Amino acid sequence: MRSTLSRRLAASAVLAASVIAASAVPAFAHVTVQPGTATQGDYTAVAFRVPDESDTASTIKLEVSLPADHPVASVATQPLPGWTAATEKTKLATPIKTDDGDEITEAVSKITWTADAGTKIAPGQFQEFRVSLGPLPTDTDKVVFKALQTYDDGNVVRWIEDSKEGQPEPQHPAPVLTLTKAAADTDGHHMTASPAPSGAQAAPPAGNSASSDDSTARIIGIAGIVVGLAGAALGVLGLRRRTDRA
Template sequence: MRTSTARRLATPGVLAAATLAATAVPAFAHVTVQPGTAAQGAYTAVAFRVPDESDKASTTKLEVSLPADHPVASVAIQPVPGWTAVAAKTQLATPLKTDDGDSITEAVSTITWTADPTAKIAPGQFQEFKVSLGPLPTDTDALVFKALQTYDDGTVVRWIDDTKPGQPEPQHPAPTLTLTKGVAPTPTTPPKTTPAAAAPTTSSADSTARTLGVIGIVIGAIAALLGALGFRRRPSA
């Protein structure tokens, strides 16, 4: 009786412990953008890091949407061996102005990477897809890139959930790039320097040499004259 009773009491405890253990398992890695921060108004290179979270299926495609409310004028894609990248553009309701005063009427809206049969992201592996962006907007503190991850078994994971401050992280958060205020460089005053004394020119040196030569000749002539006068004044023997 005691053994049976102990088993009945232990069963709910085991179930509770199993439930607690299941909830304590850390969440799988998400699709993220690395690094997670960049300066407003700057050009930067980021990588969309894509882990394969499946036990059996491999990742074959990644589609990333760039925010339509904050378009980026310049987008360049770094090639990934075994993957084909296609950038789709869309017309802008409000053209972007460049530093040269030109207008940009369309911008990249989505980038889709597709793997060939030898380049799939296998379970337990990850891949990075690098993109150069700029100039980054100055009127927002974050860019949210909604992403779709497709597996070879047909599963599509939608990384599109917004992460709200003060609330738990959603199950499938969208990759987010935080934008920080740029720090203006502090102007510095170069130390004052005293100009070095100019070296004498060749012409001035030659003039000085000629003057000294003339003085030497004059002194020599005077000495010769005095010597002649002294010789004349000697009494004859």
């Protein structure tokens, strides 16, 4: 009887350890836009962060499409050593009116970064591709950038899937820039930042402390459950021994 109880305790400990190990594994990396939020109608500088998720192949090209339904009048790429950036423009169905009364009839619809000879994003590494753009749309709360990541073995990962609230995250979600409304001053006017100069470099994005804190709390919680189960099992074992001695 004691042998059976010991085997059950050992099995429970192995299962608990497996749960903790699975919970500690970091989330699968995606192509993202950093920072992830900006102000409607503002100019901003963002970076498309691209991790290499292959064990054997390196990333040699990134293509980012800008949404045609929410075009941006001004788009400029920041030079990145070892990479060549090219933009494509599309004629707009509805011209964009500027503050000066002019009309913009075409806008950048796609940006392609291609690695020069000897340059790549190797396995386990990441690269950031910086862009200055604006003014951001005022008629939507997000801008979705669909991206294609090409590896030197010919594999192409399509980061184009829509993330829907209340549903599990898709395998290859498209990078999303969340837009917030501009704050109003005491006179009721909207306050926005000054336009970003061409090629301006965004400040390095801070780490996701909220996500880190959540993961830590989850691991601590699971560990507490495991300790509690182990304590209960030991208590049963001690009770069983006292019963046998009686």
